[in-house]
């Protein structure tokens with residue numbers, strides 16, 4: 001390794017750390033940034049200068065500080081930032097948007113999934129993405145798609161029973177339809193949400209983070225030192241099909257007694273005898289509300305579901321021993337409304353001390369957009385790691 005290589009790498013690292021610090025904080029003074037990075041004022045001035053030249057940062061006058069002396073300025077992300085085009089395919093609908101480096105969601109659109117086949121859905125995504133790519137020009141870093149189902153590392157949706165998609169080559173199909181050379185990534189929705197939670201939510205600076213989501217089925221994601229653990233085929237974190245009840249119901253995956261057959265919205269609606277006219281989400285919400293209002297039947301349904309949640313949670317704590325568990329969807333509601341049932345069973349199953357559980361389990365802060373933003377995070381990661389890559393080779397400062 002030559003010393004010039006080392007210097008260039010160090011510079012990239014400092015550019016990356018500075019950019020991410022401003023991105024997280026929203027705005028910072030130069031002095032705050034220098035302190036946070038623990039570098040000299042000279043180095044900090046160079047780094048800020050580079051990021052301003054790249055258009056990634058701008059320096060603006062801060063609001064009145066009330067202090068005397070020189071007016072301060074603040075660093076913020078620039079207005080014309082690099083962006084990813086992201087789509088999210090769920091059993092309800094397909095969403096598409098442009099997400100800037102600063103996580104601003106722009107130009108968002110959606111369509112109901114209805115009875116459309118995968119080809120029609122992907123044609124819609126390709127058409128919508130093509131328009132956004134043309135608008136962004138060189139600022140576009142690629143297209144990332146989050147899918148509610150089992151996605152392998154080749155971008156094939158192997159099995160999405162809730163969408164009735166099996167063996168759909170989403171990545172290849174989009175690559176053929178989009179301008180040549182457009183980077184395309186396809187990932188599982190819970191994994192994408194986990195990644196976002198690890199970068200910007202409860203999982204920042206956490207060693208091992210487990211993300212658990214229950215809605216129409218159960219999803220999970222495992223992030224270790226800021227990186228998504230994908231496994232050999234891309235299936236790591238598929239906790240919904242962990243077997244918890246050998247005499248339980250048949251699952252849509254074809255096996256019996258999977259965790260999601262006991263703890264998703266349908267399991268709760270089945271136990272709570274919700275009116276058939278309601279969709280699964282509305283049915284689950286109505287049972288949760290009725291349990292809070294004192295209905296004994298609804299309370300029993302919620303507590304039974306909470307106990308099965310605790311069973312799986314305790315086993316996962318034993319296997320993974322995460323620093324933190326982030327809950328979303330129905331899991332976050334059960335944790336809030338039936339905390340004692342979940343915690344008691346999880347503690348009984350887990351080798352960890354019961355008192356240790358509460359501090360390690362938190363509720364996700366951004367449940368609506370986490371998966372969409374996580375897909376953008378994935379596409380933006382190379383740029384965040386090496387902001388200087390935006391420079392054309394000839395312009396790299398000596």
Ligand SMILES: [Zn+2]
Pocket residue numbers: 240241251252253254255258
């Ligand atoms: Zn299953």
